[in-house]
Amino acid sequence: MLQTIFFFIFLSSGSVFGQVSYSISEEMSEGSVVGNIAQDLGLNVKRLKAGKARMYAVDSKEFIELNKDKGVLLIKEKIDRESLCGKKTPCALDLQMILENPIERYTVTVEIIDINDNAPLFQAKEFRFEINEATVTGARFMLDKAIDADVGSNDLQSYSLKPTDHFVLELKKHTGGKNVEIVLQKPLDREKQERFTLFLTAIDGGDPALSGTVQIHVTVLDANDNSPVFIQKVYKASVVENAPKGFEVVTVSASDADEGSNKQLTYIILNGEKDVKDIFAINPSNGEITLNGVLDYETTNTYELDVQARDQGGLTDSCKIIINVLDINDNKPSITILSMSTSISEESAAGTVVAIMNVGDPDAGANGQVQCSISENVHFAITSPSKNFFSLHTEQKLDRERDPEYNITVTCTDEGDPSLSSTASLRLHISDVNDNAPLFERSNYEAYVVENNTPGLSIFTVKASDADSNQNAHISYILEDSTVNGNPVSSFVSVSGESGVITSVRSLDYEQLKYFKFRVKAQDGGSPPLSSNVTVKIIIQDQNDNVPQVLYPVQAGGSTVTEIVPRSADVGYLVTKIVAVDVDSGQNAWLSYKLQKTSDKALFEVGPQNGEIRIVRQVTDKDNLRQKLIVVVEDNGQPSRSSLATINVALADNFPEVLSEFNNIMHGNKYNDDLTFYLVLALAAVSFLFITTVVVIISVKIYRWRQSRIFCQSNLPVIPYYQPGYADTGTLPNMYSYGVCMTTDSRKSDCKYSTLGEKSFLTMDPRFIDTYKAGENNLLGDLETPEMVSVLY
Numbered sequence: 165m166l167q168t169i170f171f172f173i174f175l176s177s178g179s180v181f182g183q184v185s186y187s188i189s190e191e192m193s194e195g196s197v198v199g200n201i202a203q204d205l206g207l208n209v210k211r212l213k214a215g216k217a218r219m220y221a222v223d224s225k226e227f228i229e230l231n232k233d234k235g236v237l238l239i240k241e242k243i244d245r246e247s248l249c250g251k252k253t254p255c256a257l258d259l260q261m262i263l264e265n266p267i268e269r270y271t272v273t274v275e276i277i278d279i280n281d282n283a284p285l286f287q288a289k290e291f292r293f294e295i296n297e298a299t300v301t302g303a304r305f306m307l308d309k310a311i312d313a314d315v316g317s318n319d320l321q322s323y324s325l326k327p328t329d330h331f332v333l334e335l336k337k338h339t340g341g342k343n344v345e346i347v348l349q350k351p352l353d354r355e356k357q358e359r360f361t362l363f364l365t366a367i368d369g370g371d372p373a374l375s376g377t378v379q380i381h382v383t384v385l386d387a388n389d390n391s392p393v394f395i396q397k398v399y400k401a402s403v404v405e406n407a408p409k410g411f412e413v414v415t416v417s418a419s420d421a422d423e424g425s426n427k428q429l430t431y432i433i434l435n436g437e438k439d440v441k442d443i444f445a446i447n448p449s450n451g452e453i454t455l456n457g458v459l460d461y462e463t464t465n466t467y468e469l470d471v472q473a474r475d476q477g478g479l480t481d482s483c484k485i486i487i488n489v490l491d492i493n494d495n496k497p498s499i500t501i502l503s504m505s506t507s508i509s510e511e512s513a514a515g516t517v518v519a520i521m522n523v524g525d526p527d528a529g530a531n532g533q534v535q536c537s538i539s540e541n542v543h544f545a546i547t548s549p550s551k552n553f554f555s556l557h558t559e560q561k562l563d564r565e566r567d568p569e570y571n572i573t574v575t576c577t578d579e580g581d582p583s584l585s586s587t588a589s590l591r592l593h594i595s596d597v598n599d600n601a602p603l604f605e606r607s608n609y610e611a612y613v614v615e616n617n618t619p620g621l622s623i624f625t626v627k628a629s630d631a632d633s634n635q636n637a638h639i640s641y642i643l644e645d646s647t648v649n650g651n652p653v654s655s656f657v658s659v660s661g662e663s664g665v666i667t668s669v670r671s672l673d674y675e676q677l678k679y680f681k682f683r684v685k686a687q688d689g690g691s692p693p694l695s696s697n698v699t700v701k702i703i704i705q706d707q708n709d710n711v712p713q714v715l716y717p718v719q720a721g722g723s724t725v726t727e728i729v730p731r732s733a734d735v736g737y738l739v740t741k742i743v744a745v746d747v748d749s750g751q752n753a754w755l756s757y758k759l760q761k762t763s764d765k766a767l768f769e770v771g772p773q774n775g776e777i778r779i780v781r782q783v784t785d786k787d788n789l790r791q792k793l794i795v796v797v798e799d800n801g802q803p804s805r806s807s808l809a810t811i812n813v814a815l816a817d818n819f820p821e822v823l824s825e826f827n828n829i830m831h832g833n834k835y836n837d838d839l840t841f842y843l844v845l846a847l848a849a850v851s852f853l854f855i856t857t858v859v860v861i862i863s864v865k866i867y868r869w870r871q872s873r874i875f876c877q878s879n880l881p882v883i884p885y886y887q888p889g890y891a892d893t894g895t896l897p898n899m900y901s902y903g904v905c906m907t908t909d910s911r912k913s914d915c916k917y918s919t920l921g922e923k924s925f926l927t928m929d930p931r932f933i934d935t936y937k938a939g940e941n942n943l944l945g946d947l948e949t950p951e952m953v954s955v956l957y
Contacts, residue, residue, distance in 0.1 A: 183271040186237070190245035190276050195238055198228060198274060201261065202235025205270060209235045215263030219272070220502055222258045222522060222552075228274060230261065237272070245276045246313035253315050260522070262503050267517050269502065269553070280318040280370025284310040286378040291364070293380065294478035295352060296388035303348040303391060304334070306472060306482045308434055310344075310366030310376055321369035325362055331382075333364070343470075343482060346380065354384040388477020390421040392429050399485040401453075405461040406492050413444065416451040418473035418481055425476040434470040434482065444469060444487075453485065461491040462526035493531040493580025498524050499588040507593040510564040518544070519556040519590055523576045531580035539573040546574065556590070564594040565631040598636040598690025602628040604698040611666065614705045615674035623657065626664040626698060628686035638689035639664075644697060648680040657702065659684055666700065674706040675747050708752040708801025714809045716743040726812040731783045739768065742775035742809050744797045754800035760808070761794040768813075770795050777811065789815050 186199045202209055211217075212232045219230050219237075229240040249255035259272040286308060293305050312320040323344055325333035331346040346362070362380035367373050394416065401414035420427045431451040433441060443457035444467070453469070469485040504519040525532040536554045538546050545559040556574065570592045577585035604626060611624035630637040641664040646653045658667050664684070680702055687695035717740065727740045746753040757775040762768055764787060769780045777793065791813040798806035 182268075183273070185273040185275065187275040187277055188239075188243075189279050190243050191279060191281060192239050192243065194241060198237035198239065200234075200236045201230070201270075201272065207235065209233070211263070215265055215268065217261060217263050220260040220262055220500075220522075222260060222500075222524070227257060228259055228272075237274075243276055245278050245315075246282060248276065250313075251315060255315075260502060262520070264503055264505075267503050267505075267520055267555075269520055278315050278318050280314055280368060280372075280374060282313040282318075282368075283374035284312040284320045284366035284368055284376040286310045286364075286366065286376055288378065290378060291380040292383070294383045294385045295348070296385045296477045296479070297352045297354040298387040299348055299352060299391075299477075299479065301348050301351055303479065304336075304345045304481075305331075305348075306434070306480055307344040307346065307364065307380070308470075309342075310378075312366070312368050314368060314370070317369040319368060320366055321373075322367050324365045324367065326365075327362065330360060331362060352384045358384050360384075385477060388422060388426045388475065388479055390426070390475075391479035392418040392420045392473040392475050392481040394418040394473060394481050394483040397483050399483060400488070401485065402488045402490055403455065403459065404490040404492055405459040406494065407455055407459060409455055409457070411455040413453045413455055413487060414485060415453065416446075416471050416473075416483055416485065418451070418483075420475045420479070422475060422477070426479075428476050429473045430475075432472050432474070434472050435468075440467060440469060443467070446471065459489050461489045461528065462495065465489045465491070465528075491528040491531055493527055493578060493582070493584060495525055495527050495531075496584040496586045497534045497576040497578055499574065499576055499586050500524075501588065501590070504590060505592070507595050508558075508562070509595045509597060510562045510599075511597050512558060512562060514558050514560050517555050517557045518592060521554045521556070521574065521588070522552055523554055524552055525578050527578065527580065531578055533579045534576050535579070536574055536576040538575070541570065541572060543567075543570070544572060562594050564596050564633070565600060567594065568633075569593050596633045596636050598632055598688060598692075598694060600631040600636075601694035601696050602630045602639050602686035602688050603696060604628045604686060606698070608699045608701065610701045610703060612703050612705050613668065613672060615672050615707045616709055617668050617671055619668060619670055621668045622665050623668055623702065624666045624700070626659075626666065626684050626686075626700065628664070628696070628698075630688050632688065632690065636688055636690040640687050640689070642685040642687060644683040644685055646682050648682070649677065653680070653682040656680065657682065666702075672704050674704045674749065675710070677704060679703045706749040706752055708748055708799060708803070708805060710747045710752075711805040712744045712746045712755055712797040712799055712807045714742060714744045714797060714807055716741075717809065717811055719809060726814055728814045728816060729779070729783070730817050731785075731787075731815050732817065733779050733783060735779055735781060737779040739777040739779065739813055740811060742770070742777070742795055742797065742811075744775065744807065744809070746799050748799065748801065752799055752801040756798050756800070758796045758798065759793065760796045761792075763788060763791045763793075767791065768793060783815055787815055791815060 182205060184199075184201060184204050188196075188198055201207075202212060209232070212230070212235055217230055217232055219226065219228060221228075225241075227239065227241050227243050228237050230236075231238055243257075245255050248257075255276040255278070257274040257276065259274065261270040261272055262268070263270075288308055291307055295303070295305070310320055310323075312318070323333055323335065325331065325346060328349075330348060330350045330352065332349050334345050334347045336343040336345055344364070346364075360380075360382040362382065363377055364380055365375050365377045367375045395418065396416075399414050399416055403411065403413050416431065418429055418431075420429055430448050431446050432448060433444065433446050433453075435441065443455065443459065444453055445456040446453050451471070451473070453471075466489065467487040469487065470482055471485060472480050472482045474480040500522045502520045502522055508516060508518060521536075523534050523536060525534050534552070536546050536548070538544055538556065543558060543560055543562060544556060546554055546556050548554050554574075554576075556572070570590075572590040572592060574588045574590065575585055576587075577583050605628070609624065609626055613621070613623050626641065628639050628641075630639055640661045641659050642661065643654060643657070643659040648656055654669070656669055656672070658669055659665070660667070664686075666684075681699055682702075683697045683699055685695050685697040687693050729737065729739055742757060744755055746755060755775075756772050757770045758772065759765070759768065759770045759777075766781060767779065767783070767787065768777055768791070770777050770793075775795070775797070777795070793811045793813060795809045795811065796806050797809060798804050
C-alpha cells in the first residue's frame with residue numbers, strides 16, 4: 165500500500181520547492197514501482213526530460229531511481245530495513261529530486277515498512293546455571309534477551325518455557341524494556357534430580373510468527389540461599405564523545421547476605437551486541453565500567469548495558485545502565501552542490517538562481533546549526549529557503565564587460581564553540597549580449613597619399629574596437645555613400661570590410677583635387693547589430709609631374725619674340741623678363757632660370773630667381789645686331805623638370821636697321837633658323853600659287869578699300885597691324901609707345917608716335933613678307949625714328 169502526501173512552497177527567487185511522501189515494504193524486488201512522482205507532483209514527463217531530472221540521496225545510498233520516460237520512481241536495489249535503520253523507527257529515505265532550467269527542488273520521503281523477515285535470535289547458544297539446592301522458591305535467574313531485528317508488531321513479543329515443573333518464566337518490566345527471568349517455584353532437591361534442561365522459546369508478533377529457541381542447563385548445587393542484590397536497578401551516566409580510552413563511566417554495586425565465598429560477587433556485562441562489549445569494559449571484581457573504545461555521538465548517542473552480579477553459588481541479580489553520549493563540535497559542515505549554472509547571461513534579472521546547495525552538520529544543537537555566507541560580492545546573495553538548503557542568486561544586474569567571470573566562495577559555519585566551517589568555490593561565467601557599439605580609436609582620421617598613385621594602393625587603416633565578445637565583437641567596415649566633386653566616393657576609395665584598410669581605386673591628381681572627405685561605418689555582428697562612424701580626410705600630396713610653362717615670351721606657333729635693345733643701353737639694362745608658372749605646389753613650383761645658350765655669353769645674364777634678362781656690359785659696334793638667347797626654366801622638384809625659352813634680341817638704334825636685318829634673316833639666313841619656319845613658308849608658297857588667280861582679281865579692289873580705311877593721317881594708304889594682348893606686356897622701360905602703319909608702298913608708310921603707352925613694339929604677320937620685299941629699301945629709308953621697336957615674326 166502506497167501513501168502520498170503533497171505540499172508546495174513558492175519562493176520569491178523564482179525556484180519551486182515541494183514535498184511528496186511514499187510508503188513501501190522492505191525487500192521489494194528491483195524495478196518495483198514506488199510511485200508516479202510526475203503525476204503526484206503535477207509535472208509533465210517532458211519537463212522531467214528537459215529539466216534533466218535526477219535523484220539525490222542526502223544521507224543514504226541511492227536505493228531509489230527515477231524513470232524519466234514514465235515519470236515513476238523505481239526500486240534500484242533491494243532495501244533491507246534492518247541494515248538501513250536497525251531499530252530506528254520510522255525508517256525513511258530522504259531524497260531530493262532536482263530539475264534545471266528553471267531550477268526546482270522537490271523533497272521525496274520514502275518510508276520503509278518492516279516485514280517479518282527476521283526470527284528472534286539468542287546471542288548465546290545455551291544458558292548454564294548452577295543453583296544451590298537451598299535456594300528458596302522465588303529465586304530469580306536472569307537470561308539474555310533474544311534479539312529480533314524487526315520492529316513494531318514483527319518484533320519480539322513473547323517467551324515460552326518448557327518444562328515448568330520447577331521453574332516458571334517471568335518477564336520483568338523496567339525502563340527500556342523487559343528482563344527475561346526464570347523463577348524457581350519449587351524447591352530443588354539435588355539428590356532427586358541434579359540437572360535440568362529447559363527450552364526457552366522467543367516468539368515475535370509476525371504473521372506467520374517466527375521463533376527462536378535456546379537450551380537452559382541447570383546444575384543443582386548445594387546450599388547458597390541468598391542472592392546478590394543491586395543497590396540501584398537503573399544507573400544513568402553521561403560521557404563526552406571525545407573521552408579517552410580508560411575513562412571511568414560509572415560503577416555499579418551489589419550486596420550478598422551470605423558469608424564467605426558465597427558472598428563474593430562477580431560482575432559481567434550481559435549485552436550480547438559486539439559493539440557494546442567493544443566500547444565498554446567492566447571490572448568483574450568491583451563493577452567499575454570504563455571506556456574501552458571510541459564514542460561517536462553522530463553514530464550512537466545512547467547506550468544501554470545490562471550488568472549481572474553473581475555470587476559463588478550461582479545466585480544473581482541484574483541492573484540496567486543508561487549511558488548518554490554528549491556531543492562536541494567535531495564535524496565541519498558538509499557542502500553538497502545539488503545544481504549549478506556555469507554560465508548566465510549578463511542581462512539576467514536580479515534574483516536569478518545560479519546554484520542550490522545542501523549543507524549538513526551531523527552535530528547536535530548549536531553545533532549542528534549552520535549559517536552560510538559568500539565572499540564580499542555586491543552582485544550575489546545567498547539565502548536559505550528551507551532547513552539545510554541554500555540558494556545562491558544574483559542581487560543586481562551583471563555587466564560582462566566589467567566582470568566576465570566570478571569566483572564565488574561560499575563559507576558555511578556552525579554555531580559551535582569553537583565554530584567550524586567549510587568552503588566551496590563556484591566559478592560563474594557571464595555570457596555576452598550585444599550592448600556595446602564599436603568605437604573608433606580616433607574621432608577622425610587624416611591620411612596622406614602622393615598623387616599619381618597606382619590604383620589599388622593601400623592608403624590607410626581605420627581601426628575600431630568592441631567591448632563585447634565573440635560574434636558581438638566581430639566588426640565589419642562599410643564605406644558610407646557620398647560624393648566627391650559630383651562623383652561617388654566609391655570611385656575614389658574602397659574599404660576592406662574585415663581589416664578596415666582603405667585602398668585607392670583610381671590614380672589621384674593633386675592639380676585637380678587637393679583633398680576629399682568621406683565616412684566609414686564600423687558595424688558589429690550582433691543581432692541587432694550596433695554601429696558607429698568616423699570621418700576620414702584624404703590629403704593628396706603633390707608630385708613633380710608638371711614641367712614649367714613659359715607664359716612670356718610666347719613660344720607657340722613657330723614664332724619667337726624679338727626684343728630690340730639700343731646699342732647705347734647701359735649695363736644692367738632690362739632686356740625682357742621671362743614669365744613662367746608651374747601648376748605643381750611647394751618646392752615643385754619653385755622656379756629658377758639659367759642661361760643655357762647665347763650668341764655672346766659675355767653680353768647677357770638672367771636672374772636665377774626672377775627670370776630678368778639684363779645687359780652685363782656695354783654694347784659695342786662689334787656686337788652682332790641679332791642675338792639669340794636660350795633660357796632653361798627649371799623647377800625645384802626631385803627629379804627636377806625644365807622648359808626652354810627662346811628670345812631673339814636685336815641690337816639697333818633705329819627701326820631701319822631692324823628691317824634690314826629682318827630682310828637678311830629672311831633671305832640669307834633663313835635656312836639657319838628653325839626648320840619649322842621653312843616648312844611653313846613652303847606651305848605658304850604652295851598655297852599662294854593656288855590662290856594667285858583669285859587674289860589678282862580682287863587685290864585691286866581690296867587694296868583701294870583698305871587704303872581708305874587705315875590711312876594714318878596722311879595721303880598715303882597704310883595697312884596697320886597690332887599684336888593682340890601684348891600692347892602693355894613688353895619688358896622695356898615705361899617711356900614710349902609707337903603705332904606703326906605699313907603698306908606695300910614705302911613712300912606711304914608712316915610711324916605714329918605716342919607717349920601714352922608703356923612700351924613700344926611692332927608686330928608683323930609673316931603673310932606680308934612677300935608683299936613688301938620689293939619696296940623694303942624705300943620703307944626702311946623712310947623710318948628715321950630712333951626709338952626702340954619690338955618685332956614678332
